[in-house]
Amino acid sequence: MPLKAQPFKVKPSLKRNHFQHVRMADMKQLICLILWLWVSSMAVHSALASESVSASYDQSAVLIENAAEGASEDNTLPVESGVLRFGMHVSEMGKMDPHFAAGSQSRVFADMVYNGLLRYQPGMAPAIEPDLAAHMPEFEMAAGKQIWTIHLRKGVMFHPSPQTEAYELTAEDVVFSLRKSADKRSCAYAGEYAGMAFQATGPYTVQIILEQPLSPTLFFPKFTNYAGGFIVSKKAVQKMWSQGLNQHPVGTGPFMFKEHIPGKKLVLASHTAYFRGRSLLEGVELHFVQDLERREALFLKGELDVIAVSGQKGWIERMEQTPGVVVETHGVGEVFTIYFNTQIAPLNDVRIRRAMAYALDRGEFKNTTSMRLVGDAYSPVPADFMPGGLTKKEIETLGLTYTKDLDRARRLMEEAGFPNGFSMKVVSSKKRIYRQVYEVLRRQLSRINIDCRITIESHANMHRLIRKRPGAVVIYAAWRPNADAYLTRFFHSDSIVVTGKKPDTNFVHYKKVDKLIEDARLEINPAKQLNLWGQAQVMIMSDMVAYPVMYTNQGCARKMYVDYGHRLLSTMALYPQFTEKTRMIHQP
């Protein structure tokens, strides 16, 4: 499988030098190194995972190689400079203000229309590289504050709009955009930018001043092309404000807003003045086709070029049999984790929680969906997608895998005084995957006499209920951009549902790792930061307050003539990413 692993091999010497870089306090190099290590491990993981799948996957991998790689490298092939049509699994467009982008369609849209100061390398998240910044920022400490200086690219043009002409991006726009991101009235992710000040020190120079220093591991992702990191046009926002921005967004990306037909499609045109060069595509259309069968039919009829896949068992394998079609899966994956509420008896006894963990079998959970989309998760922070997680090997070494062991589970139940088990209520979403996962949970716990009574609610209702009336067990699928976000939002006491200072998703009512999480957040030495995150997760796993089950990747089917123009391993935008290099190759 040369496609996946080989390009991401990290030289042993780099690994050996890892901590030497720490001693040299060269944070930038180190974070890049960690990211590379992580990307490498992910590539290796993907390669290993592929060993267990069907031969057809191997075949598709070859096709991927031919289309995604071969085509992208062979620039002599004729190119159709047409419009790429992407069929999404949603019924309508979400918010087009990137700072409120939450739904996958909004993230897809923002990814093509906006830029960040930094960006995740297309298809290669979480590897980060400069975007609007001329190069990777560096920091200095002054009066106890951390000051990051960002030098902007010159000649970056905003899209024209009905109320604003195209103009060059300056530090003024960046400062305005970042301040907007830091304001909870204008950004859903404002909390990420708390304690930060922004100032322009020149037409193309911006300084970000942090009250509490951050390591590059945490700092860089906040200013990527994700969430609040998107840079918006000051003039456009001031003219149209947020509502106007939703009507006609103005960014600097390779594609610009052209037309929105609600409930049907959103049309983007090529941004001819894009700073990396005009896109090879004339434009992109996002088609909102929630119904899988219809989406599939349009795709097969040739009315769509790329579609979001279904996780239904067998769907991907069947689609891959279609001539001229390639199915690819990629990160980032949402992590399914089972959270045990330590405040509810008898789960307040660690022996019960461990007994439940030993009763679980990850394989059965994964079997609920396509094997092409899932992978094992072993730590609360998914090690396959970001720095800070614990790898399977580490978890095994630490004896925290909780491999299925029913005898041990029963012994623990007996020791805890529940040899005959107990019963508990859980709330599931109507979504297929949730229902199936809860069902597997119920079935597995029943083996140690735990009666799991499932209540099915709408997806939104499920979210509301688990936050209002915490149950004994919650299964939650989530993607968070970094380790701190995972740990803070799921395990910091401030995030305890209902009673926490900032109630969020701490369903387990856990309080033991607050200091580790806080210190890690403020640790600017990436190696020490990883140690602290690791120790926090060891504690979580030792106390068995969370059982990482699996992660589910994204997937898309494309016509073979579509060339994304980059390798595809993982994207934060939750789709394969269409860039200025994406193209459609003429069919002979």
Next chain:
Amino acid sequence: MKIYWKILLTVLPLVLFFLFLSVGTTYYFSKKALTDLAETWLETRLAEALKITEAQTQLLQHYGLESVPASIEKAKMDAGTAITAIEVGELGFVFAVSTKGVVTLHPDVGMVGRDVSGEAWFKEVFQGEKKLVYWGPGNTNMARAALFEPWEWIVLATSPEKEIYGVANKMKPYIFYLAILASIAMSIVLMFMTRRLTAPLISLMAGADRIGKGDLQTRISIPGRDEFSRLADVFNQMAAQLQNTLTTLQQSHQELELRVQERTAQLKSINKELKEFAYVVSHDLKAPLRAISQLTHWISMDYAAAFDREGREMMDLVLKRVKRMDGLIEGVLSYSRIGRIKEHGETLDLNMLVGELIENAMPPPHIQVVIEGELPVVQRDPIRMEQVFQNLIDNAVTYMDKPQGAVKIGCGDEETHWKFSVSDNGPGVDKQYHDKIFQIFQTLAPRDEHESSGVGLTLVKKIVEQYGGSIWVASESGKGSTFYFTLPKREHDYATA
């Protein structure tokens, strides 16, 4: 042995000795410095590793995790990751074993879990040894060890000696070859320098040789201001002076030669003129003198009666003086003829010649003239030989003052020449006159007693010398005289004389 080789063989071994001594010393101290450096190096790396483990235990304490087995294990893992990343050169590393002798941490994952409690080095470390040298897989290794009590880990920083001394060991052949090359280079340089040092000497020697062979134009050029250069300058000055002196001498010699030639020519010319003058004068004077003699004789005869006794005596005196004058002129003529008139030699038996001379001389009865022994036969002009013997015999007879006079003529064979002698027992010649008697017109007795021209012995001397011989007298006053003269035996001897 030439001085070049003397200098070279003296200096080169010394230079090479010190060269190799300095190379060896450098190598030794380099290796020692490397050992010290390696010890410090390993201790630094060990301290670094211990700092990591300490930091991890502090982390556990700080967060209250010291009682959580998995957290402790995680801390060990993190420490292990950091420690195994510590670089100890290219081949060295840091590892840890439990106090029970099980490898707990090692860059080579395959080593983790291995029981090393039986290894000698572990026993040393276990007993508290902090510095050790041990034999590892194919290498002798240096190590520094320390116990980390909280985890009961013995942490070791180790590196193979081949790496520690790698530089020195790698340097060894290079140093050796460098020393060889340096030796060769130094030898060449020394040879060059020695040659350069001795070159002036060789130049001086060659110059001296050439000057010794007469080439005074030789100049020795030695650039610089050293002693050799100064010596060459002095040498050149000396040669120049020699050349000037010789040139002056040659010029003087040439001038002298010229002068001698000029004087010889002048003398020859004067001699010739003198001879011709003497001949001419003698010859030309002889005629008027004869006329005077004849007229005087006629006057004395014709006017004998007219003269009184005193007149007659006066006339007789005139005739005697004329006769003496004639004798003198005849002597001068004879003298001048010698060498002027070409002579011819013939075989001449001197016994006969001298015998006839004795007979013709008719010596008085009281004087006996005899030939003692045999006289040789010679190849000479008979007239000249007759003149020689006649003058000597006549003188002996004439001046004999003894009542029994004895004149003896003899000859001795002296290998290359004949030595003739004519001796008498007459009045003898005082020693002070031995040379004077051979001068022309010199007589010891008054002419009035013994009429003599004073030319005879001068004539004899000239003839003898003309024949290449010599003449001298052995005599004392009153004891007789012996005249000796020699004649070369071979004709060409005198002919060439």
